[in-house]
Structures are given as C-alpha cells and as structure tokens.
Amino acid sequence: MAYHINDSCIACGSCLPECPVDAIEEGDIYSIDPDLCTDCGSCAAVCPTDSIEAE
Template structure:
C-alpha cells in the first residue's frame, strides 16, 4: 500500500529528496505521492518534520 501525505504537510519539500523513485511532487496545496510510482519503502516518512507521511 502506497504512502500518503496528510493535511499536516507544510510544503517544506524535505520529502522530495527522500524519495528514491521521484514519486513525490507539489500538488495544489501540499505535496502529493503518486501511488502508482510509490515503492512503499518509507524513506519519505523519515524525512518529514511534521510526521505528515504514513502508509495509506
């Protein structure tokens, strides 16, 4: 199951560099994870200072 970014996201961008497959991009109001590209590694979750990323 892919990781998702919650509304706690402050759009700091720290998760983007943490994703080894480039599945994270800036959405309309916060960053979003492309579920089709996400490999469920969890690297992004460890980089989020707000704890806004969790397995969906």
C-alpha cells in the first residue's frame, strides 16, 4: 500500500530527501509514484502539514 500526498501539500520539499527510492515528484503539489513507493513512511514522518497519508 503506497502513500499519497493530498491537496494540503505546500511543496516545501521536506519529504524529498527522506524518500529512499526517489518516488516523490515535485510540482505545485507533490506526488508519489505508487509503483516506486515502498510504504516506509519516512516522508509522512517529516511532513509539516500532515499532507502525506497511506492509501
């Protein structure tokens, strides 16, 4: 089960260096490639707006 980023994302970049498989893509609202996500939760742990959730 992959994580996803919801609309409350502020594109701060906190999650990018935390992803061990580079599954997070930058944009106005970041996104996570579900095929690459290993469900480790590292990104969710550092998100200041709690925008990253398990699907």
